[in-house]
Amino acid sequence: MELYQVRAFVAVARIGNVTKAAEALCVTQPAVTGQLKSLEQSLGVALFDRSSGRLTLTRAGELLLPKAEALLAASGELSAIARQLQGELTGRVDFGLPSEPADFLRLGEMATRVHAALPLVELRSRSHSSLQLLDLIRAGTITAGYFIGPHPPRDLQSLSLRSVTYRIAVPLRMAAAHQMGGWRALAELPWIDGLDDSHIHQLMGALFERQGLAPRVVMQVEETSGLDAYVRAGSGCALLREEVAVRGVEHNDWMVWGQAQLDAELYFVTSLEGACDPLTVALTSLVRGVWDR
Structure with missing residues (x-):
């Protein structure tokens, strides 16, 4: 049993996906798969159930995961103590x-x-x-x-x-349209969103799910720190941090929709x-x- 095999086991168990775990570990998917199989052979038990097409922990895997996590923690502590001894x-x-x-x-x-x-x-x-x-x-x-x-x-x-509060910024040219209705009319306006695994996408999805709606996303961007530029240009609505949203209203760059807000940390x-x-x-x-x- 090697430490890198244990690290692969813990990563896959936590992330729940071999491909994403391989990306996180900066190795190939076949390498992670091979490390898991080698570890299972070394331990003499199956750690994952692969029969349903989904990767789930077996009972043995559930019992051994805390031990594997403790082993990695002990390894990190050992390295740390060694560094302390060095100065x-x-x-x-x-x-x-x-x-x-x-x-x-x-x-x-x-x-x-x-x-x-x-x-x-x-x-x-x-x-x-x-x-x-x-x-x-x-x-x-x-x-x-x-x-x-x-x-x-x-x-x-x-x-x-x-704490971080987000508000809904609407381009000035769309202000009249949004005032004709509530959440449904707002959802039908064009929206600029982050990528699916970004914090903006997660927060915006949660905001509209509360209303049983989904926004009409016309563009997804990787750099969500620049969403204000798209709203200012009139491309679409966006979720902006409150201080940015309020400053834009003061500069007449856009308007803020109602009292709706989303609180995060x-x-x-x-x-x-x-x-x-x-x-x-x-x-x-x-x-x-x-x-x-």
């Missing part, structure tokens, strides 16, 4: 971000604090869609990240940083097994310092 914290932090402006996420202040407190640590940040970011953290491919959602993600360690997220790693603990403390003011 100052070193290494690389891969930090995942939602598609939001750097100023809103306070990335400049975080980078300054990390460079000052952890001079031997390399900080790398990259934007990911929300669901992909969570999968990458679950798989241990990235150290930590910021996640926006109405609830903290399952199976992960999370720290709430601030910005979370700092790490994996459960990595939460005790000294480098992650230090990073968590620095992030807390950025937002506790």
Whole structure:
């Protein structure tokens, strides 16, 4: 039994899909499949039931998953203690971000604090869609990240940083049309949305599902931090952070629809097994310092 096989087992069990787990682990799908089969042969039990065409944990898999997670956590703790014995914290932090402006996420202040407190640590940040970011953290491919959602993600360690409210922005040229009806008329207007696994798409879907409706999406964009530009140009409606939406109304760029809003939270997220790693603990403390003011 090898540690990488255990890591593949945990990743597939958490994500529930071999292809997505392989992407999160940065290996090929056949490699993950082979690692699972080798682990099952080594343990002498089947970890997954594949008979129904869907990948589900067997009873043995359910019982062994907590042990596998504990093994990965112990491995991370062992590495962390070794680094402590060597002296100052070193290494690389891969930090995942939602598609939001750097100023809103306070990335400049975080980078300054990390460079000052952890001079031997390399900080790398990259934007990911929300669901992909969570999968990458679950798989241990990235150290930590910021996640926006109405609830903290399952199976992960999370720290709430601030509340985030979203409002509906409607282009000025569509203002008369939207005033003729309620939610149904609003849903029939053209909408600019994020990709399916983005936080904007998840939030907007939840907002309209409450009304038993779905918005008429005419365009999906990867960089949701620029949705305001599409509304300003009159391309369609969009879900914008409240401070952005209100500022646009003040500048006569668009109008905000009624009192409808959606409340979410910005979370700092790490994996459960990595939460005790000294480098992650230090990073968590620095992030807390950025937002506790």
